[in-house]
Amino acid sequence: MLEVRAVTRMFGARAAVDGVSFTVDGPAFVGIIGRSGAGKSTLLRMMNRLTDATSGRILVNGRDVLALRGAEARAWQGRCAMIFQQFNLVPRMDVVSNVLHGTLNRRATLATLFSLWPRADILRALDILDRLGIAEQAAKRAEALSGGQQQRVAIARALMQDPEVILADEPIASLDPMNAQVVMDTLRRINVEDGRMVIANLHTLDTARRYCDRVIGMRDGRIVFDGTPDQLSTGAARDIYGADAGFNEAATSTAIPADTAADAAYAGRLLA
Numbered sequence: 001m002l003e004v005r006a007v008t009r010m011f012g013a014r015a016a017v018d019g020v021s022f023t024v025d026g027p028a029f030v031g032i033i034g035r036s037g038a039g040k041s042t043l044l045r046m047m048n049r050l051t052d053a054t055s056g057r058i059l060v061n062g063r064d065v066l067a068l069r070g071a072e073a074r075a076w077q078g079r080c081a082m083i084f085q086q087f088n089l090v091p092r093m094d095v096v097s098n099v100l101h102g103t104l105n106r107r108a109t110l111a112t113l114f115s116l117w118p119r120a121d122i123l124r125a126l127d128i129l130d131r132l133g134i135a136e137q138a139a140k141r142a143e144a145l146s147g148g149q150q151q152r153v154a155i156a157r158a159l160m161q162d163p164e165v166i167l168a169d170e171p172i173a174s175l176d177p178m179n180a181q182v183v184m185d186t187l188r189r190i191n192v193e194d195g196r197m198v199i200a201n202l203h204t205l206d207t208a209r210r211y212c213d214r215v216i217g218m219r220d221g222r223i224v225f226d227g228t229p230d231q232l233s234t235g236a237a238r239d240i241y242g243a244d245a246g247f248n249e250a251a252t253s254t255a256i257p258a259d260t261a262a263d264a265a266y267a268g269r270l271l272a
């Protein structure tokens with residue numbers, strides 16, 4: 001259970017996140033939507049302890065993760081993996097080594113320096129790559145892969161941590177519609193099959209509606225919507241995006257054009 005209680009983050013006189021509270025019970029897939037600058041990234045980064053909160057509490061099974069320091073904070077970061085828009089892989093390093101870096105927080109520095117990975121970890125990394133449909137890429141440099149493949153490597157690296165929670169900050173914002181669908185399908189599978197909570201910042205309404213159990217809408221640092229995809233009406237979307245009566249949902253769409261839909265279906269079958 002995750003309880004975010006009255007969390008605020010100030011930058012100077014301005015609140016990037018302003019008294020945000022919500023509770024997630026169980027392994028839900030939660031989407032956070034809102035326009036650029038609404039505070040979505042700052043909120044996720046506070047959950048992961050990449051950014052400090054100014055005030056508030058984030059309780060995980062009753063324990064305030066914002067109060068953790070040193071090794072305890074790092075241990076929490078291990079249980080709450082983060083996925084970024086730009087993948088954050090080491091481009092010149094091979095795929096399997098990138099995935100193995102997911103175990104860094106529980107490894108000795110010297111062993112890491114010399115890339116001495118335990119055989120069990122290597123086999124696990126290969127298993128995870130296989131599960132995500134990219135095992136044949138294992139020996140390639142990360143930079144040689146497509147964006148969608150790189151994001152799946154980043155997801156594989158996150159899974160190496162065996163996290164309870166996966167935080168994804170705009171995971172598909174740099175991808176074309178077909179790769180975006182493959183990556184979102186992958187996150188959903190991990191959520192459903194493994195029972196891991198996923199909280200994803202998403203730019204687009206249609207993605208939130210399609211993949212999430214619950215959608216949180218942020219505007220100017222505050223939550224202005226919290227409900228199911230069904231409740232996310234055009235009017236609610238207008239409130240979130242601060243748009244006028246001329247608001248057009250299609251403008252936030254990542255729908256797959258007809259000519260690439262068949263490719264996407266094929267990719268989906270490969271993943272299944």
Ligand SMILES: Nc1ncnc2c1ncn2[C@@H]1O[C@H](COP(=O)(O)OP(=O)(O)OP(=O)(O)O)[C@@H](O)[C@H]1O
Binds near residue numbers: 011
């Ligand atoms: N390190 C920082 N220093 C100063 N201001 C910041 C910093 N990080 C974020 N902000 C400000 O906080 C507000 C919220 O930013 P944040 O990145 O969380 O929004 P977002 O909803 O994730 O937007 P985007 O989708 O563009 O990333 C913005 O006004 C931003 O300029």
